[in-house]
Amino acid sequence: MQKITLEEKFHLIKSYWSPKIIGELNGQYIKLAKFKGEFVWHTHEDEDEYFQVIKGCIVIHFRDHNIRLNEGECLIVPKGTEHKPEAIEEAHILLFKPKATAHTGSMEDELTVPVEKQDWI
Amino acid sequence: MQKITLEEKFHLIKSYWSPKIIGELNGQYIKLAKFKGEFVWHTHEDEDEYFQVIKGCIVIHFRDHNIRLNEGECLIVPKGTEHKPEAIEEAHILLFKPKATAHTGSMEDELTVPVEKQDWI
Numbered sequence: 001m002q003k004i005t006l007e008e009k010f011h012l013i014k015s016y017w018s019p020k021i022i023g024e025l026n027g028q029y030i031k032l033a034k035f036k037g038e039f040v041w042h043t044h045e046d047e048d049e050y051f052q053v054i055k056g057c058i059v060i061h062f063r064d065h066n067i068r069l070n071e072g073e074c075l076i077v078p079k080g081t082e083h084k085p086e087a088i089e090e091a092h093i094l095l096f097k098p099k100a101t102a103h104t105g106s107m108e109d110e111l112t113v114p115v116e117k118q119d120w121i
Numbered sequence: 122m123q124k125i126t127l128e129e130k131f132h133l134i135k136s137y138w139s140p141k142i143i144g145e146l147n148g149q150y151i152k153l154a155k156f157k158g159e160f161v162w163h164t165h166e167d168e169d170e171y172f173q174v175i176k177g178c179i180v181i182h183f184r185d186h187n188i189r190l191n192e193g194e195c196l197i198v199p200k201g202t203e204h205k206p207e208a209i210e211e212a213h214i215l216l217f218k219p220k221a222t223a224h225t226g227s228m229e230d231e232l233t234v235p236v237e238k239q240d241w242i
Contacts, residue, residue, distance in 0.1 A: 025170070
């Protein structure tokens with residue numbers, strides 16, 4: 001059992017849109033990701049998704065509106081909701097997700113990282 | 122679907138050691154709590170527990186060592202691990218827990234808030 005320092009973990013992340021696992025509890029993963037630019041439109045059919053902005057600012061696009069999240073702000077995107085995250089500048093994000101979730105949902109894209117290749121840091 | 126501003130939510134919390142629910146996803150609650158002073162020794166037999174320090178500093182006591190967590194630091198306490206949180210000064214904590222977890226674990230104490238009375242803020 002060791003404490004996790006978020007800033008140290010973010011230093012280890014070298015690529016955008018590639019969530020890394022920092023902890024596991026109760027069948028859930030705690031993940032960190034760096035966002036920059038636009039991700040793909042996607043939907044998680046079976047899982048709600050949690051975004052917590054640790055540093056920077058992101059915009060979650062929905063088909064009919066956008067939600068901007070600054071540092072210290074969070075959003076739960078309900079399952080089945082199509083969305084597209086975007087970050088103008090690099091942003092640091094904490095995610096809570098069930099162990100089996102693919103980060104692009106049901107959408108297969110060149111940015112998709114298969115669940116079995118999701119790395120711990 | 123609305124964003125959650127952690128600082129605003131913490132302003133609504135008036136008592137220590139009384140976690141409040143700010144979100145629900147995938148059978149889990151995201152909770153916020155203010156810690157000050159010493160909590161009770163307790164064990165969660167069936168659930169791992171996640172502490173993320175949003176503001177301040179806490180110490181998690183174990184029977185054979187302590188772990189100090191500053192702002193931006195996290196700890197997962199594995200199920201079955203007896204522990205006692207403490208905060209010298211007021212600290213703001215984010216917790217990620219299965220919906221059914223009592224915050225004092227199997228320990229019934231005057232500080233215990235029954236699961237059914239855990240409030241949303």
